[in-house]
Amino acid sequence: MNMSDIPEREIAERPEGYGGPNLSPVGLELVPHELADGVWALMANLPPKDNNGVVAGRDAALVIDAGITADVSATIQAITADLTDRPLRYLVNTTYHGDHTFGNAAFPDEVVIVSSRANKANMTDLAYEKRSRSANMYGDDALLDAITHWREPDLTFDAYAEIDLGGRIVQLHHFGPGNGPGDTVVYVPDARTAWTGNFVCHAGIAPMLLQAGPDPYLGSLRRMREALPELETVVSGHGPMGDGPAAVDWLIGYLERLREEVLTSVKAGHSLEETFAACTDPWAEHLDPSLSAALAGYSLPQGPAQQGMRALCRDLHRLNILATYRGYAG
Numbered sequence: 381m382n383m384s385d386i387p388e389r390e391i392a393e394r395p396e397g398y399g400g401p402n403l404s405p406v407g408l409e410l411v412p413h414e415l416a417d418g419v420w421a422l423m424a425n426l427p428p429k430d431n432n433g434v435v436a437g438r439d440a441a442l443v444i445d446a447g448i449t450a451d452v453s454a455t456i457q458a459i460t461a462d463l464t465d466r467p468l469r470y471l472v473n474t475t476y477h478g479d480h481t482f483g484n485a486a487f488p489d490e491v492v493i494v495s496s497r498a499n500k501a502n503m504t505d506l507a508y509e510k511r512s513r514s515a516n517m518y519g520d521d522a523l524l525d526a527i528t529h530w531r532e533p534d535l536t537f538d539a540y541a542e543i544d545l546g547g548r549i550v551q552l553h554h555f556g557p558g559n560g561p562g563d564t565v566v567y568v569p570d571a572r573t574a575w576t577g578n579f580v581c582h583a584g585i586a587p588m589l590l591q592a593g594p595d596p597y598l599g600s601l602r603r604m605r606e607a608l609p610e611l612e613t614v615v616s617g618h619g620p621m622g623d624g625p626a627a628v629d630w631l632i633g634y635l636e637r638l639r640e641e642v643l644t645s646v647k648a649g650h651s652l653e654e655t656f657a658a659c660t661d662p663w664a665e666h667l668d669p670s671l672s673a674a675l676a677g678y679s680l681p682q683g684p685a686q687q688g689m690r691a692l693c694r695d696l697h698r699l700n701i702l703a704t705y706r707g708y709a710g
Contacts, residue, residue: 390512391558391706392588395507395656395698399691401618403479403513404520405434406451412623416547421615422456427678428618428692430479433575434460435568435610437545443491444566444575445617446483448513449523453483467630470494470543472615473533474577476502478513482524484531486704494543496554497536498562506530544672553607555579556600557592560601565604572612574624580604580614582622583606583630584668585689586696589703594635601632619689634662642704655705656698663693 387512394400408429410422424430432451434442441464447453459597460468473481473495481503482616484493503509518523535541541552549588559578566575574580578588580601589597637660644657666672667690675686 386563389508391699391703392512393510393706394532395695395702398699399695400699401692401696402518403429403448403516404450404518405429406520407521407526407540408452408510412459412463413571415427415615416568418464419568419573420573421573421575421621422459423615423621424618425678427675428619428704430617431615431619431621432456433566433615434627435548435550436465436466436546437548439546439565440551441466441654442470442472442543443487444472445466445474445577446493448482448536449526450478450483450486452672453486456483457487466545469545471527472543472550472564472566472575473499474566474575474579475499475560475596476509476562477523477560477578478527478530479516480511480577480617482527482530485527487531490690491532492535492593494535494537494552495529495533495539496552496562496564497538498554498557499560499564500562502562503530503532510540510632550709553604555603555607557561557596558600559588559597565608567608567611569610570608572610572624573615574608574611574613575615575617577617579616580627580631581618582620582625582661582671583614583626584671584693585616585619585661586634586693586700587631589649589700593704594639595709598632598635598639599634601628604628605632618672620673620678622670627630630668638686643708644703646708647676647703652705654703656701658674659701661694661697663690663697666690667693 409425418436563579
C-alpha cells in the first residue's frame with residue numbers, strides 16, 4: 381500500500397443520535413484467560429472497553445496493546461508480571477487509535493514497540509487523536525488531559541513480520557485497510573489464536589468504517605482468511621472472543637450486503653436518510669445467537685450487556701451506512 385493512499389483523517393461526521401462505544405477506563409478490570417501454555421487473553425469485564433493479550437516464550441514476553449492511560453498500562457504490566465517470569469521485551473499495537481496506544485509511553489524504554497508502518501504514519505497529531513477519542517469517553521475527558529506524549533512504534537513492517545520469543549514465534553500481519561489504514565493482526569500459530577484489534581470482532585458485532593469503505597476492507601479480510609487457514613480463535617480489541625473463521629465469514633457477508641445496498645441506493649439517487657431506511661438492519665430485533673451466548677456472562681451497570689451491545693451495533697451500522705454513502709456519492 382502506498383503511503384499516499386493513507387487517509388489523513390478518519391470520518392468525523394456521525395449520524396444523528398449516535399452514541400458510540402464507551403472507551404473510558406472507569407470500572408475496567410482485565411481478566412486473564414489462558415488459551416495455551418504461556419498465552420493469555422486479557423478480557424475487559426465491561427464490553428466494549430479494550431481487551432489486551434500476553435504471549436510468553438522461553439526467553440521473552442510480548443504484550444498486545446497498551447491501554448488508554450498510564451494507569452491501564454501499569455495494570456497490564458502488573459498482570460503480565462504475575463502471569464510469567466519472562467522479561468517483557470515487546471509491545472505490539474494493533475491500531476494507532478489512542479485507546480490502544482496512549483499507554484505506550486508508560487512502558488519502559490527497553491520494551492520495543494512494533495506495529496505496521498501505516499499505523500505509525502497515523503501517529504503524528506496527538507491533539508487531533510485526543511479530540512477524536514474524547515467523543516467516546518462519556519465525560520471522562522480529564523483522563524486524556526494527562527496524555528502529553530504519544531510514543532510511536534520503534535519497529536515497523538509493511539505486510540508481515542515475525543517475533544521470536546524463544547521456542548514460540550509470533551506472527552504480525554497487515555492485510556490491508558479495514559477499520560483503519562494500518563490494522564495489525566497478531567497471530568500465535570501454536571495457539572491458533574489471533575488478536576485482531578478493531579479489524580475483526582466476534583461474529584455479530586458491527587465493525588466501524590472509519591478510514592476505508594467496504595471494498596478495501598473486503599480485500600483485506602479475504603487475504604486474512606487465505607493466510608490463516610488454521611485460525612480457531614479471535615481476541616478482538618473490544619467485546620468477547622470468538623470463533624475465528626465464523627467472525628471473518630460473518631464480517632465479509634455484512635460488508636458485501638452493506639456495499640450492495642448502499643451502492644444501489646446511491647445509483648437510484650436516494651438521499652442519506654432514504655439510504656438509512658433502505659439498508660438491512662441485522663440488529664433490528666435481536667443479536668446473533670452466538671454473540672448473545674458469548675455475552676451471557678457479562679452484566680453492565682445500566683442493564684444486560686446484550687441490550688447495550690445491540691444498541692451499539694445499531695449505532696455503528698448507521699455510521700457504516702453514512703461512511704459508505706459518502707464514499708460512493710462523492
